[in-house]
Amino acid sequence: MTEAPHHIISYTKLTAVWGLLLLLTGATILVTRLDLGPYKILGALTIACVKSGLVIAVFMHMKYEERLLRILLFVTLVTLAIFIGFTFFDVLYR
Amino acid sequence: MSHPEHKDYAGAKLGMWLFLFTEIILFGGLFILYAVYLHRYPREFTTGGHELNLPYGAINTMVLLTSSLMVAMAVTAIQQGRRLLTLRLLGGTILCAVIFMGIKYVEWSAKIHHGIYPGSPRLAAGPPGESVFFGLYYLSTGLHGLHVLIGGSVLAWIGVKVRRGVVTGDDFVLLENGALYWHLVDLIWIFIFPLYYLML
Amino acid sequence: MNPSDHPPAVFTSFWNDTGKTGITSWIFSTDHKRIGLLYFWSVLGFFLTAVLLGLLLRIELMAPGRTIMGPETYNALFTVHGAIMVFLFIIPGFPGAFGNLVMPIQIGARDVSFPRLNLFSWWLYMMGAAVIIISLFTGGGPPDTGWTFYVPFSARTGTNVSLAVFGVFIVGFSSIVTGVNFVTTIHRLRAPGMSWDRLPLFVWSLYATAWVQILATPILGITLVLIIAERVLGVGLFDPMKGGDPVMYQHLFWIYSHPAVYIMILPAMGVISEIIPVFSRKPVFGYKMIAFSSIAIAAAGSLVWGHHMFTSGMSDRAILVFSFLTFVVAIPSAIKVFNWVSTLYRGSISLEAPMLYALSFILLFSIGGLTGLILGAAATDIHVHDTHFVVGHFHYVIFGGSGFALFGAMHYWLPKFYGRRYAEKPALIAWGLMFVGFNITYFSMMVLGMKGMPRRYYDYLPEFAPLNLVSTVGSWILAVGLVLMLVNLIRGLRKGEPVGNNPWGGATLEWTIPSPPPTENFPEEPVVTHGPYDFSKAGTP
Numbered sequence: 001m002t003e004a005p006h007h008i009i010s011y012t013k014l015t016a017v018w019g020l021l022l023l024l025t026g027a028t029i030l031v032t033r034l035d036l037g038p039y040k041i042l043g044a045l046t047i048a049c050v051k052s053g054l055v056i057a058v059f060m061h062m063k064y065e066e067r068l069l070r071i072l073l074f075v076t077l078v079t080l081a082i083f084i085g086f087t088f089f090d091v092l093y094r
Numbered sequence: 095m096s097h098p099e100h101k102d103y104a105g106a107k108l109g110m111w112l113f114l115f116t117e118i119i120l121f122g123g124l125f126i127l128y129a130v131y132l133h134r135y136p137r138e139f140t141t142g143g144h145e146l147n148l149p150y151g152a153i154n155t156m157v158l159l160t161s162s163l164m165v166a167m168a169v170t171a172i173q174q175g176r177r178l179l180t181l182r183l184l185g186g187t188i189l190c191a192v193i194f195m196g197i198k199y200v201e202w203s204a205k206i207h208h209g210i211y212p213g214s215p216r217l218a219a220g221p222p223g224e225s226v227f228f229g230l231y232y233l234s235t236g237l238h239g240l241h242v243l244i245g246g247s248v249l250a251w252i253g254v255k256v257r258r259g260v261v262t263g264d265d266f267v268l269l270e271n272g273a274l275y276w277h278l279v280d281l282i283w284i285f286i287f288p289l290y291y292l293m294l
Numbered sequence: 295m296n297p298s299d300h301p302p303a304v305f306t307s308f309w310n311d312t313g314k315t316g317i318t319s320w321i322f323s324t325d326h327k328r329i330g331l332l333y334f335w336s337v338l339g340f341f342l343t344a345v346l347l348g349l350l351l352r353i354e355l356m357a358p359g360r361t362i363m364g365p366e367t368y369n370a371l372f373t374v375h376g377a378i379m380v381f382l383f384i385i386p387g388f389p390g391a392f393g394n395l396v397m398p399i400q401i402g403a404r405d406v407s408f409p410r411l412n413l414f415s416w417w418l419y420m421m422g423a424a425v426i427i428i429s430l431f432t433g434g435g436p437p438d439t440g441w442t443f444y445v446p447f448s449a450r451t452g453t454n455v456s457l458a459v460f461g462v463f464i465v466g467f468s469s470i471v472t473g474v475n476f477v478t479t480i481h482r483l484r485a486p487g488m489s490w491d492r493l494p495l496f497v498w499s500l501y502a503t504a505w506v507q508i509l510a511t512p513i514l515g516i517t518l519v520l521i522i523a524e525r526v527l528g529v530g531l532f533d534p535m536k537g538g539d540p541v542m543y544q545h546l547f548w549i550y551s552h553p554a555v556y557i558m559i560l561p562a563m564g565v566i567s568e569i570i571p572v573f574s575r576k577p578v579f580g581y582k583m584i585a586f587s588s589i590a591i592a593a594a595g596s597l598v599w600g601h602h603m604f605t606s607g608m609s610d611r612a613i614l615v616f617s618f619l620t621f622v623v624a625i626p627s628a629i630k631v632f633n634w635v636s637t638l639y640r641g642s643i644s645l646e647a648p649m650l651y652a653l654s655f656i657l658l659f660s661i662g663g664l665t666g667l668i669l670g671a672a673a674t675d676i677h678v679h680d681t682h683f684v685v686g687h688f689h690y691v692i693f694g695g696s697g698f699a700l701f702g703a704m705h706y707w708l709p710k711f712y713g714r715r716y717a718e719k720p721a722l723i724a725w726g727l728m729f730v731g732f733n734i735t736y737f738s739m740m741v742l743g744m745k746g747m748p749r750r751y752y753d754y755l756p757e758f759a760p761l762n763l764v765s766t767v768g769s770w771i772l773a774v775g776l777v778l779m780l781v782n783l784i785r786g787l788r789k790g791e792p793v794g795n796n797p798w799g800g801a802t803l804e805w806t807i808p809s810p811p812p813t814e815n816f817p818e819e820p821v822v823t824h825g826p827y828d829f830s831k832a833g834t835p
Contacts, residue, residue: 008173009166018163025155029148032292041132044288051284059166060277066104068481069111076115079509080122082597084129086615087545090600091130093609105407105482112474116512123516123546127531130542138537213528222537229529229536233520
């Protein structure tokens with residue numbers, strides 16, 4: 001395997017992402033103040049996923065890593081989703 | 095021949111990521127329980143969420159995001175060979191960790207003062223779902239807090255290594271892995287915050 | 295391997311490389327071979343301890359009523375027998391011992407990716423084991439919950455569950471560290487030419503296992519933390535009085551513990567895939583399918599945990615889904631069995647000790663696997679759930695499968711690391727005794743279970759007495775065979791006939807280097823030019 005060249009991420013870019021993350025935090029608080037019923041949790045979690053995506057891609061350099069790491073991360077998240085999802089085969093229909 | 099002193103940079107990072115996967119799954123166990131009990135007790139979870147202090151949660155979110163920014167900047171700084179800046183940014187990160195734990199302490203103390211803690215008479219008298227909500231709240235934030243403590247200590251230890259010139263612009267994988275761990279702490283909080291503080 | 299220009303280096307075996315001697319040169323060594331042997335002997339020690347407990351359990355069950363111990367002691371003994379066998383013997387057994395010994399050499403590496411972490415994992419294992427042992431003699435005495443630590447009993451019993459569970463937590467962490475290390479090593483340190491389709495099948499199986507260790511073990515970690523939280527803080531997440539749900543404990547526990555069964559069996563299958571082609575003098579049949587089925591078993595095995603809970607009050611729909619998925623796991627397992635049998639077909643088979651263990655693995659694992667389908671089908675499971683049928687089935691898979699594979703691996707690989715071999719004839723006799731004893735012991739249990747004898751019961755109805763006696767006598771034959779095997783093996787490793795580089799005529803890389811291997815494994819980085827079962831390129835025994 002070849003060593004990927006180290007990517008240096010500029011301070012401006014990092015700060016921009018940080019600003020975006022703060023904005024999204026504000027957005028979650030706003031969204032959950034609205035009366036959305038069951039969609040509230042969906043909205044909040046969607047924003048949380050976007051936020052974590054940003055952290056992983058830029059702060060954690062995933063955007064610049066080789067594809068292997070991205071695949072493995074994907075496998076992990078799918079596994080967790082299965083653990084949660086399959087439990088609901090029981091919980092939903094009991 | 096791969097000599098032991100040969101640094102496998104990509105290998106070290108792969109190892110760190112694999113470890114982070116295990117951390118994600120560890121917290122995942124609590125998220126499974128959260129999902130199941132939210133499904134079972136939607137109303138009690140809402141009342142429970144009301145009791146939590148939103149400003150504290152929001153401030154802590156900002157503190158952690160800022161710390162995450164600083165540690166990411168520290169990685170950039172060391173890549174550019176700016177040791178002093180790296181150290182300052184690491185110091186800032188650790189300061190954020192301390193602030194986070196301080197706020198957490200105040201928050202927990204207030205809750206406990208109001209008789210909300212695992213196995214407390216107040217929770218025992220209340221509806222069952224509420225006791226489950228706070229049980230999960232204490233376990234999730236407690237386990238997360240433990241990770242903040244560990245992450246902060248690890249970063250402090252790496253700071254010493256930066257200072258001594260062991261971790262440098264040519265060999266900074268340790269700092270990068272420490273930063274990855276810290277970002278994970280942030281990631282977990284990104285989910286804990288809406289699930290516990292915003293479900294009113 | 296390319297001929298080198300410099301004169302052949304003088305090899306120093308890893309047994310006497312550093313100037314240092316004595317115990318510290320072992321317990322602080324970061325050499326994967328030394329760590330592998332540390333693991334091996336500690337794992338073997340715990341195995342023998344748990345075997346002893348198992349024999350005591352069998353003696354107690356020899357006749358109805360009290361035979362040699364009271365019911366409380368019996369409860370503690372089956373708990374400790376199970377916990378040691380599962381957490382201290384068979385889970386660390388393959389990756390920790392033979393994975394460490396063989397895997398880096400098989401991929402042509404100098405060591406694992408993180409040698410110091412590797413040593414740390416052994417230390418964690420020993421610390422966890424120490425905590426478990428301390429838990430037996432302090433507090434309220436040894437835990438009596440069964441190795442599954444089911445709530446509500448585990449949250450309430452006065453025995454020392456918290457400490458024991460904490461010990462298991464540490465051992466789990468050690469397992470995670472090994473998994474992380476192995477995945478990284480297999481990705482990063484393969485020698486030039488060691489492409490994924492030239493990877494020995496044992497390495498493939500360890501790779502799949504390592505993923506299970508990484509993705510499933512943390513769930514065990516959090517589950518054990520939750521038990522402690524129930525006991526110490528009274529959080530009540532599994533307590534119906536406080537709104538909790540005890541069935542959720544079972545979900546969490548089996549999300550780990552079912553995949554954990556594959557931590558135990560997958561590397562065993564890897565060992566069998568190594569031994570069978572070598573002793574048939576024939577390339578393995580269906581290399582790609584065997585490699586793929588390891589990954590498939592690991593993946594599908596993560597989807598079936600609910601089949602442990604058919605009688606726990608889970609929803610009917612969940613029973614349907616988990617039952618169906620359980621049958622899916624049978625497919626990759628069967629792929630392996632058929633490929634092994636096809637490898638044997640028209641091979642030049644030599645029935646030496648490792649091969650006998652491998653062949654008996656196929657038979658015993660097939661019995662264990664097929665009886666597993668009886669348990670996986672909801673309709674039949676409800677009849678035999680929590681009976682001795684389950685005990686018999688589980689021992690067929692884990693003892694008849696993993697255990698026999700481990701014995702095979704001991705005969706196959708230990709001579710490589712000691713440079714000496716065991717005597718063949720006693721090895722064959724020992725195998726025969728164990729094979730016969732094993733089947734008498736556990737087949738009786740399956741019949742007893744079919745007749746309705748529950749597991750974990752101290753006493754039973756007189757109608758179960760004859761078969762229980764048979765089973766107990768079988769356990770003695772098994773024990774005699776085990777002792778003979780170990781005595782013969784250890785004697786051989788100390789004083790037996792020296793072996794050359796390649797006593798069996800294997801084609802994987804570990805057979806190209808001296809026995810015992812030098813510390814650095816290879817004089818220079820090997821370049822791999824042929825597949826792992828290409829015997830035309832391998833030296834003759």
